Every structure is written in C-alpha cells, then in structure tokens.
C-alpha cells in the first residue's frame with residue numbers, strides 16, 4: 572500500500588484536496604460558476620463564441636408546463652431531456668424514435684409514454700438531480716448520433732471525450748465509452764469505460780472500468796486501446812477555444828462526435844473528476860506544474876495554446 576502511494580506520488584497523481592486548494596480555488600473565479608453549472612447558460616455562451624453544440628430544442632421551467640408537454644414534443648421524434656443543473660449522467664432521458672402518437676422508444680428497449688416523460692420532467696424541476704438540490708429547469712436537446720467510426724467501439728449510447736484545460740492549455744484527455752452496464756451513458760461511475768488518450772496522436776493508451784484495467788469493450792470485445800479517436804485535431808482545437816467562452820483556469824470540456832455535425836461541445840465542468848489520471852496512468856501534477864512554468868499562457872491565442880500543449884506533451888511535460 573505504501574509502495575503504491577509512493578509510486579502514485581512519484582507520478583504526480585493529484586488528490587482531491589490538492590486539486591481544490593491549489594488549482595480550483597485560486598484559478599476558477601466564482602463568478603463563472605453559474606455559467607458552467609447550468610447547461611443552458613453554458614450552451615448559450617458557447618454559441619455566442621461560435622462553438623458548435625447540440626441544439627437546444629426547448630426548455631421547461633414550470634410544473635404547469637411539465638404536465639402539458641404534448642405540444643412541445645409533438646414534432647420531435649427523437650430528443651434528450653436533461654436537468655440543466657445535473658451531473659454524473661443522472662436524470663437524462665433519451666428518446667430515440669417515435670413508436671406511436673405520444674409514445675417514444677427509450678434507451679434499453681423501453682417505451683416512453685408522454686405521461687412517463689411528464690412525470691420525469693416534473694421530477695427534474697423539483698431538483699431531484701440538480702447539484703445542490705435546488706429547483707431546476709429541464710432542457711430538451713437534440714439527440715446526438717455518434718459518428719460511425721466511433722460507434723463501432725461503443726455501439727450503445729454516446730461516447731464522449733473529456734479534455735482537461737489548465738490555464739487555457741490542454742493537459743490531459745480521455746474518452747468515456749458507454750457500456751450496457753452504464754445504460755448508454757458515458758459517466759464512469761455509471762459503469763462506462765475510461766480510456767486515456769495520447770494528446771499528440773489521438774490514440775487511446777489504456778482503459779479502465781470501475782478502476783480495473785481492461786483491454787476489450789465488454790459488450791463488443793472490440794479493443795479499446797490503440798484506437799484512433801476520429802477528428803482528433805478538431806476536437807482539441809474546439810476544446811481549447813472553450814477557454815475564450817468561459818475562462819476558468821482549471822476545467823473539463825466534454826465533447827461528442829455527431830455523424831452529421833462533427834465534433835460538438837456537450838458541456839463544461841468546473842470540477843472535473845480525477846479518474847482521468849488512472850485512465851492515463853499518469854498524474855496531472857507534473858503536467859500542471861509544467862504549465863505553471865510558462866509566462867501568462869492565458870494571454871495566448873487558442874491556436875498558440877494548443878501548440879504549447881502539444882509541445883509540452885511531446886516533451887513529456889519536462890520529464891524528458
């Protein structure tokens with residue numbers, strides 16, 4: 572145990588306290604929190620900065636509206652409903668097609684009647700899934716159809732790509748692959764696979780599921796290591812540009828790849844989890860320290876910040 576701890580420390584693995592005290596508190600101005608903690612506000616801000624996102628199809632803000640969704644959903648054959656202030660994949664309802672008038676196909680072969688959806692939305696509004704349990708808004712979002720190249724790896728649900736930006740510089744990335752166990756969601760604690768990504772090449776490095784190392788996707792037996800993430804350069808460029816929209820010093824950007832619209836930003840996160848280090852078999856500490864040796868990286872353009880991140884990665888964050 573002590574050896575493991577020493578080993579992790581040597582690799583600069585960051586713990587929760589250090590993340591909060593050294594990086595989140597000093598680098599994330601509180602005034603930006605409402606913008607990232609509410610997915611509707613975040614989306615609006617990203618659109619203002621010409622960052623592509625899944626389309627917002629509607630909002631539901633009152634219990635009265637929640638009980639009368641028929642009109643709002645009348646023209647929508649497929650959609651996703653989620654809590655604007657949700658996290659961890661909780662409270663997300665996915666309708667993948669229409670079964671009949673007022674009934675849709677849900678994920679996992681389940682049928683969703685209008686009354687089920689209204690009940691779910693009503694729960695969202697009471698704050699059942701929101702960060703501090705406060706009253707929430709439900710958002711209706713267009714359904715992302717994963718790019719074919721990516722879908723072969725994770726056939727159920729929508730895999731996403733998480734990029735950590737520190738002071739505007741991309742420092743670590745992973746892809747999260749839904750499994751049958753995670754009910755199609757890409758959140759690790761729901762049972763999805765996390766695979767670290769080589770920032771320079773976009774190839775997956777190694778993968779973990781429930782903190783255990785895995786090489787194959789449990790549902791498809793497809794190898795999850797050495798997989799080329801499609802559109803890697805574009806994904807990194809978009810993630811790096813998010814710093815212009817909301818300049819949080821330490822944040823996680825979640826992206827997806829849509830078959831028709833290409834890479835889209837799903838959400839931004841002011842307190843990204845630390846499991847990304849296990850998926851990459853490397854600590855963030857070393858990488859963040861390398862960025863802290865730079866002089867005012869925030870003032871650089873997105874293009875320059877991306878270039879700096881890739882150079883640091885090639886240089887193994889100053890360890891070479």
Ligand SMILES: Nc1ncnc2c1ncn2[C@@H]1O[C@H](COP(=O)(O)OP(=O)(O)O)[C@@H](O)[C@H]1O
Nearest residue numbers: 651657658659660661713714715729731756757
């Ligand atoms: N519009 C969408 N289309 C398809 N799947 C989605 C959509 N939005 C979310 N998901 C799935 O749910 C997961 C969590 O969504 P996200 O918006 O990041 O919320 P959370 O804050 O709960 O993580 C995503 O990684 C993806 O797998």
Ligand SMILES: [Mg+2]
Nearest residue numbers: 659660825838
């Ligand atoms: Mg997320």
